[in-house]
Amino acid sequence: MTANALSPLILVDGSSYLFRAYHVPYLQALSTSDGQPTGAITGVLNMIKALKKDYPNGNIVVVFDAKGKTFRNDLYPEYKANRPPMPDDLRSQIAPLHNIIEAMGLPLLVIEGVEADDVIGTYAKQANELGIETVISTGDKDMAQLVTPHVRLINTMTDTEMDEAGVEEKFGIKPDQIIDYLTLMGDKVDNIPGVEKCGPKTAVKWLKEYGTLEGVIENSDKVKGKIGENLRSALEQLPLSYELATIKTDCELPYDVSELGPKQADTDTLLELYTKFELRRLLAELKAANGETTEADEEITPAKIDTHYETILDEATLDTWLTQLSDAGTFAFDTETTSLDYMKAELVGVSFCCEAGKAAYVPVAHDYVGAPSQLSRELVLEKLKPLLASDTLVKVGQNLKYDANVLAKYNVAITGPVLDTMIESYCYNSVATRHNMDALAEKYLDHKTIHFEDIAGKGAKQLTFNQIELEKAAPYAAEDADITLRLHQALYPKLEKESQLLSVFKEIEMPLMPVLARMEQGGVLIDDHLLTEQSHQIGARLAQLEMEAHDIAGRAFNLASPKQLQEILFDELKIPVIKKTPKGAPSTAEEVLEELALDYPLPKLILEHRGLSKLKSTYTDKLPLMIAPSTGHVHTSYNQAVTVTGRLSSTDPNLQNIPIRSEEGRKIRQAFIAPQDHKVVAIDYSQIELRIMAHLSDDAGLLTAFKEGRDIHQATAAEIFNVALDDVTSNQRRSAKAINFGLIYGMSAFGLSKQIGVGRNEAQAYMDKYFERYPGVLTYMEDTRQKANEKGYVETLFGRRLYLPEIKSRNGMRKKAAERAAINAPMQGTAADIIKKAMLAVDAWIVEQNDPRIKMTMQVHDELVFEIHQDIVEETTAKIVDIMNQAAELKVPLIAEAGIGMNWDEAH
């Protein structure tokens, strides 16, 4: 066995992974047909497979605990005495796993008298001394003590790496303080005594203060309170704990680190073992690697495809290609342009592909020095136009809305059958990956694409596509089309297997794309003079506030810097700290300043300053700059594949967070206006998420309240506080409203109590009362949690799916967070589905009217905004309200409410 000095040493803590894999729910289900469990085997082997992929040159060594006692039991008979014996269904998996690992040719170490940690520690130390890069693959945080500049940890199950900086970040201390840290805390599971009530926080605090365990011990009489007593009474046993927590780095081992290295895999034995234990995927992969064909398995790496990419510079070749595209019936298509901003972008070339691996790029506007002569943009578009508008040809693209927006400037439309791979991926699984092409190619095709930065550079010196040499541009562009087609071939069949997902894709998302494109191209009219005027006023007030603040502070400082503000408030003015940020610095967040403002003058100034400068920098300064010179309008981008719940998002500018709550903020909405003789019409769904909750939960009380058209918060208040509807006070209504919202967010009593400013018990009492009055809601919440836990996903009314991988987390906080998301997603997502359906119906009606006096301009989650000519505004609004009310058939009425005005503020 020899090691290549250049390859990193990968030390695998097999025992740690074995135990963890054993407890993974979906692995627990695995067994052979005669009942031999194989989940833990599968888990560990998958993990080794992942390591092989991540470290192709890695020298993998697998270490397991041996049976029997270790030197730690001699030191301390109670060590791990609390551990239950290993379950039989885990024990029975160990020998087969060892056999498989050996057959794979990997060095396997099982050393008696020490633990796997100690073997790893010994090799890590040897490797470190030889300067060999070492990666320890483990799920055990104790190993952090082994980290050095040459040694780092990777947790393959959570895919997180930790080097020295990572240790400091995670623990707040350096690797060489980890043993001290573990000593102070002790370990309940392993039965190592520590300081009673000393957890991670306290341990880190002490070590920061006194540097080392020795320092802590020397200064133990300085620690006050109960915890100080605990520390002093633990002093005697700390040296023992230290010894137990220390991973041994001088074990006697059969091989030196330099002697470790892989052997030839024993394929025959592997085949036999995989067959015996019915490890079908591994078997299939092994056979595939040996050149045998196997039954199709979607997760198997697709065969590498030979690629032939062509650059088209003459008309005859273009014609031949276009004929091929037509004959193929389905083709992928992509544009290359000068900008990501569709309003500024100019077309530089187009690429297409109708057979995996065969693609072409047609440059039309590369203008670097020495660029060859190219076909004209006009000619190429003229020839392509009928294909893109064909009613029969299927056009496949990645984020086609962008291409459609760019081509619209050249009067070329993409219509007829259109499929978008970004949306396919999004509908298939909104959380598995980002939906950009590079990520999709890697996930679904196991292919690393050429990145734009690879050919264009990055930063200020980044080239635009027209400046890139054809030799580099063509493979990139052609690959885009090729990969798009292959992604479609990979993703569409997956959607077809899930009729619900396919229907969301075909009935909602794809039809919505041209609707969004029209809204984006149409844009929204902004009164830039009004905004500029507001900027000036705000600027003057900010200057005044700044002067006053500097006066009080006694020196100049940046009011916008939380760090400087924190110095002024808490260090210099000695104002008491109320709350800290997650990283431990005193918080200067709004709620804190609000509270301080009651007693001190400066926080109040800061609050006003913050609010105003936010408005100025984000809105009044920026929006006028975003008006497109060519249209005089502001053109946002709606992203259709960002949110996990099915909502749209809006960027450049974000039109979905224009202020409304504060007085000053509302003024910005006054700048959202309509053209001459037109009105702004805003129509929003009233309480849509609560209505959906009523529908999904089928709760009789809630259904009645909505059917009878009651004020839902008032009705809720009457039920919770046991008073007549008319006797509900505004305070009671406010609490009920907070509860109603909280339910949608999957709240806890703790969250509710914070929101409405009552004790936790009182909040719990309100919730109990609520669930007593609306038992259907309680059942629904419980069912949703259960479904999320069982299936790993939840669904909207229309079958949109949201996976919740964290629902299986053993980390309580994460699991709880996933459960809250599970509660919220069906309601938020169904609301998103409904307004999307409404947009489709409204747009269809507007297109049918063929009247330029009606335009849909914005979507803000539960609201649609239009500009409509004043002559027809009343009846048109009534018609649209009607369409929106009919967008879905729920057990309660959908109510859309309209406002009409000269600007967006007035329209509310």
Next chain:
DNA sequence: GCGCGACCATA
């Protein structure tokens, strides 16, 4: 020039 945390705008 970039990435990240804190903060804050919306539904």
Next chain:
DNA sequence: GTATGGTCGCGCC
């Protein structure tokens, strides 16, 4: 307590 996007300061390279 859910879901987003934008700006700022600041430390880093």
